Amino acid sequence: MSIGHILVVDDESEIRNLLVDVLEDEGFTVSSAADAAEARGSIAVRRPDLILLDIWMPGMDGIGLLREWHERDQLVWPVIMMSGHGTVETAVEATRLGAFDFIEKPISLDKLLLLIEHALDNRRLAQENAALKRGEVDPLDLIGDSEYMQELREQAKKIAGHDAWVLISGEPGTGKQALARFIHRHSARRHFPFVDTGGSAVSGRQNAAVELFGAEEDGRIRYGLLEQANGGTLFIAEAADMDEQTQMQLISALESQSFFRVGGNEPVRVDVRVIAATRKDLEAEVRAGNFREDLYYHLSVVPVHIEPLREHPEDIPVLLAHYLETAHQVEGLPRRELTIGARNLLRYHHWSGNVRELKNLVQRLLILGSGEVIDEQEVQRALGLAPMDQGGEDNSPALVSLNLDLPLREARDEFERRYLLAQLKNVEGSMTELSRRTGMERTNLYRKLKSLGIQTGGERSTGSSA
Known part of the structure; x- marks a missing residue:
């Protein structure tokens, strides 16, 4: 498995070929380009994880190409500049435009490999920090010393050793994303991105296709979540919320590992592992005609259920x-x-x-x-x-x-009885408000009240006659 994709842009074929051979031996996949035009074509076909960019080239030079990416807000990859005739002014300008670092020719391969490692590590840390600031990542792991939690972690490590797709089910708040991240961190894909689609990208919004698959317009490329996850893991936060059109597009892309960006003419190839989560019974959703059967069977190769905290x-x-x-x-x-x-x-x-x-x-x-x-x-x-x-x-x-x-079950029932009685009093008997406060669906709430022997009246009647 590749450890990253690098684009080498240099007009000297001997240097290009040497770098391609060395980087492929190190485990990278590599594309090469002789000038700015070929570089544009290459990044349109595949999003690189890093670019090695020569400064002096015919036509548009490396600084000009770097400025183009900078001005289009397209510099989503680290760039290491290469030159045999560099100056302090050139290095300063390259840094100002967003280059990660600068290396002089003749290139020391040991120094270059170290620079590439630092650049990729820096990019991963920046992505993790940005996710933390957005509140997308819980800094804690799968916490718990119970026999159940220990078994869950061991099961997750076994799953991580394989590349099969995973479907995680469980109530809201049980830690489905935390489990998905745990599997990713212990897998061979751990050096690549973990990309969370969130709810918005798959819920049928007008620009859902753009968010998932990206877009091309007037030479500008917007990389979608699938492409951002290339080499790593795509986490579908709530699979049951996907509309029919998104389900159809996603199954096509994931089966062929390729897709077209919105407005694009060339297929984009990706290699991603999918981990999906759901709070609903997807089998029941399939039977009800709300979820595609073929997508369900793709997602549920390895099903994992997380028990509620109680x-x-x-x-x-x-x-x-x-x-x-x-x-x-x-x-x-x-x-x-x-x-x-x-x-x-x-x-x-x-x-x-x-x-x-x-x-x-x-x-x-x-x-x-x-x-x-x-x-x-x-x-x-x-x-x-x-x-x-x-x-x-x-x-x-x-x-x-x-x-x-009291035995655990009796003590739990007694506490739930007192809890629900207190909540009923606070909401003045409104079942709608009680459902909102407790986070329980109305059907489950009525069932729970009846099982605990709590009588309600009016709209909230469960055991008494109307």
């Missing part, structure tokens, strides 16, 4: 400790400790939003709270279980007296 509550204390410490170390939030009562309350919380809800709760407690200790009452208020009246009196339901000596 099914492995022994990981909750570990998650709380990690998020409390990370919020302090990474985000600069104050360090605070949970009391034993607060920990017990959180351990038996339903966590309908799973790990994401837990992380958000920790941030809310650290941002809005004060003091070194987080007690049960503060947790109840943060969960919406302990409203304060205008005089500041605590009107919370009596949740603190939960019997922790």
